[in-house]
Amino acid sequence: MNLSQIELLRVLQETNLNLSKAAEKMHIVQSAVSRQLQLFEAELGSPLFERQGKKLVGMTSLGLSIMDEVATINRAKANIQHIASDFLDSNKGTLHIATTHTQAKYFLPKPIARFREKYPGVNIYMVQASPEQLIDQLHNRKADVAICTERVDLVPDLILETCYRWYHSIVVPHEHPLAEGLITLERISQYPILTYSFGYTGRSNIENAFNQANLELDIILAASDTDVIKTYVRLGLGVGLIAGMAYDPIVDKDLVARDLSHLISSSSTKIAYLKHNYLPQYSKHFIEELLIAGKENSY
Amino acid sequence: MNLSQIELLRVLQETNLNLSKAAEKMHIVQSAVSRQLQLFEAELGSPLFERQGKKLVGMTSLGLSIMDEVATINRAKANIQHIASDFLDSNKGTLHIATTHTQAKYFLPKPIARFREKYPGVNIYMVQASPEQLIDQLHNRKADVAICTERVDLVPDLILETCYRWYHSIVVPHEHPLAEGLITLERISQYPILTYSFGYTGRSNIENAFNQANLELDIILAASDTDVIKTYVRLGLGVGLIAGMAYDPIVDKDLVARDLSHLISSSSTKIAYLKHNYLPQYSKHFIEELLIAGKENSY
DNA sequence: TAAGGTTACGGCGATCGTAACGATC
C-alpha cells in the first residue's frame, strides 16, 4: 500500500471510475494506473471494484467500506502539506472566503479590514456564491471559510459557528403607507413584495412567518442581492423585505426601514469550515475577527 | 511523502527518537532511515526534529503539529488492512479481550459463551491485567476491547460504554457478628478488612464512602482477585469487601454476603475500545452481547 | 571506544512509459 494508490482511489471516484481520466489527473499513463489498482487489490486480497468485462462499473462492499479511511488519509496528507508550507512563512498566504452578497457588502468589510491590519501579507480572495455553492466551495477546497445564513445546517463534516443574529426589515419610500403606523404581517401582505431569492439570506424565515399567519406573499421580484431590491423599491415597485443590517441610514436616507423583529423570527448568520481540515493560524484569527464583529453587531 | 516515512515518524516516537532502534523495528538499515527522514524533512521544507549535533533530541513545533495527522494516517492505514483481511473470511478471526480478574470470572462467562455459539470460528484471547494496563493494551492494539471498572474515564481516544452497574457486598463466615443485624459503615470499620488492591474493581468507591463518613479502614489484605479475598475470609482473617456479583450463593454457601448498596455508591463496569479503530463485525457483536448481558444482570 | 548519525556508492527492484493487444459500445 502506498499513498499514490490511496490517492488513486479518490481520483477514481472523482472520475466516475474511469481509469484513463484518472491517469490524466495523476499525470501518469493509463497503464500505470491499471497496474497500481491491480497491485493494490492483490495486496488486499480481494477486488475493490465491480467490473463488467474490463470496465469498472462500481465499488465492491470492500471498496465502499474502506473509502472512509481513504478519505481520512488523503485529508491528513493534505493537512501535513498545508501545515508545513504554512510553517515556512506563517504570515504569508491566502485566505479564501466564500460568502453571499449581503454578507460581503454589509457584514464583512469591518472584520476584513481588521484582519488585513494584523496580517497585511495575507491575500484575501472572496468568492460570491449561492448558499449551496458555498458548501461545495468548502468541499472542493476552493474556500477555507464560508459565511452565510441559509442551508448550512445538517451538513456533516462541517463545523458551524453562529456569528450573529439579526432580523428582517422592510424598506419603503417615505411616501409609502407602510412608512407610518403599526407594522403587521397583514398590512405587509397587501403590497407587492421584493425580497431575496429562495435559499438566500433568511428567506425561509420570511416564508415561515407568513405561512403560519396564513397569509400569502405576492413576491414580484426575488434577487440574491439587497441592492437590486432597494433599487426597485426606489422605483416604487413595492415593499422591500430585506435583512436589517442591509439598510444604511445615510446611503439609504431616501428610504424608510421598519424593523420586523416582532414579526419574523431571527435569522443567524454562521461561519462554516471543514472538519478535519487544517487551517493556518491566520485563518483561525480571521474566524475570531468574524466572531468579534458578530458580537459587536446589533441590527 | 510516502507511507513508510509516515510510519517512520511513529516508530521514532516509540523509540525515543533513536534512529538505530527505529531502523531495527522497521527491518531496514539505519542509514536508510536517516536518509528517509532527511528526504521527508527536505520535502516539507523545514526540520521536524531538534538536533544536538547529529542526535535527535526533540521535535520542532512543526514536527509536533503534524503528529496528529501522522497518527491519523497510520490508524487509517491499519484500518484498511483490517477491513480487507476481515472481508476475506468474515467469520474467522481473533478477538482480544483485556479485562480484570473479577470481570473474567464473574461477568464474562455468559456473554462469551453466547458469542462462541454465534461465531465458533473466532478465537478468543483473554488478557488479564490491571486497569491501567488495560488501556495500554488497547493503545498497543494488543486488545480490541477492554472491560473494567476503574481508571478508564478521562482517557481521550477511547469510546466508553457503560455495561452494568453493581454494588459492593461484604462477605463473612456464618458465625461472624456482621452476618446478622443492620450493616453500617461504622460496624464494618471495626473489623479488619480484606478487599481489592488500589485501582481495582471499584476500590475508589470504597475509599470515598469511608472517607466521607470519617472512618478509617484497616485493610489487612488487598488483592486484585476476589478468590484470594474469599480464601482469607474463610480463614477468619476479617471481613471481605467485594463486588456483589462475585458472591456465588452455591459455591460460597459457607459465607454470608451482605449487600452494601445503601452504604457505598454504585460502581459501573465499562466497555472500552479505541476511537477511530476498525472493529470487525464479530467484535461489534461481542460488544452487543456484553451490553445485553449487562442489562440482564442485577447484582 | 562504543553508540548514534551521516555520506558515498553500487545494485536491485518498483514503477513508469511505450506499444501492441483485447473487449465493448
Next chain:
DNA sequence: GATCGTTACGATCGCCGTAACCTTA
C-alpha cells in the same frame, strides 16, 4: 472505429544495503 482496459517489455528512478566516516558521551 472509438473508447476503455490489460499485458508485455525495456528503461529509469527510487530505495536499500554495505561500508567508510564523523561526532559525542
